[in-house]
Amino acid sequence: MKNSSGNTKFLILSKLVKSILSLSHGNADVERGFSENASLVTDDRSSLSNASINGLRATKDAVKFYGSGMVHEVPICKGLLDSVKDAHSRHHADQEKMQRLIKEKEEAESAAKLLKDRELLLIEKEQKLIDERNVLQRELDNASKMLDEGNSRLEAAVATKNFGDIEVAQLLIGGANKKLDALKTQLNYNSERMNQLRKKVKK
Structure with a gap:
């Protein structure tokens, strides 16, 4: 239909009608496809890949x-013969590609597991250092x-001039100072190990 100017009317409507007419009016083709797939993928062929089923x-x-529908009626042309000749090499290439992908996936999973194990080990070491620091x-x-x-x-001993108590107090002070020095050294070493460990975690 055209208007008075000679231009086509309802351009969008005509496209819509064509699109609607292109749709299947039933689902017989889809159901037939399911039936054919069911006849192809039997119990003893359940491991077929999508590529094999499509082929x-x-x-x-x-x-x-x-x-x-008759195999012997299919015309034998050069393209078909070439395709048959190349089928094995293509299959071999696909198998190599599949094996490569499987290997890459396994390597990636192995690397991820090693990384996770390393992280868990570092976390465990860090917790041990934290516990050790708390004890110290x-x-x-x-x-x-x-x-x-x-x-x-x-x-008190100096105030009472009790020399026995003075000696005991001096021993107590000496032991405490010695203990403090040793503990401070251990705490410093603990801090150094903690810093080294945290640097490894950040890598």
């Missing part, structure tokens, strides 16, 4: 189209209390 379907459709800190607090107690005893 079988394409071959069956080609026999229907070119040979009216508690011992440091106890040593500090022992030092305070020694100083208090020393002051």
Whole structure:
């Protein structure tokens, strides 16, 4: 239909009608496809890949189209012969590609597992260092209390001029200072190991 100017009317409507007419009016073709797939993929062929199923379907459709459903009626042309000759090499190439993809996937999974194991190991080591630091800190607090107690005893002993208590207090102070020095050294070493470990975690 055209308007008074000679231009076609309802351009979009005509496209819509053509699109609607291109749709199948039933689902017989789809159902037929399901039936053909069911006949191809039997119990003893359940491991067929999508590519194999598509190839079988394409071959069956080609026999229907070119040979009216009879294999011996399919015309033998050069293109068909060349395709048959190349089939083995293409299959071999596909198998190599599949094996390569499987190997790459396995390597990626193995690398991911190693990375996860490494991360878990580092986390475990970090937790051990944290626990060790907490223990050292508690011992440091106890040593500090022992030092305070020694100083208090020393002051009291000096005030009373009790030389026996002075000697005991000095021993207590000396032991506390020695303990504090050892604990501080261990805490510094703990901090160094913690820093080294955290650097590894960031890598």
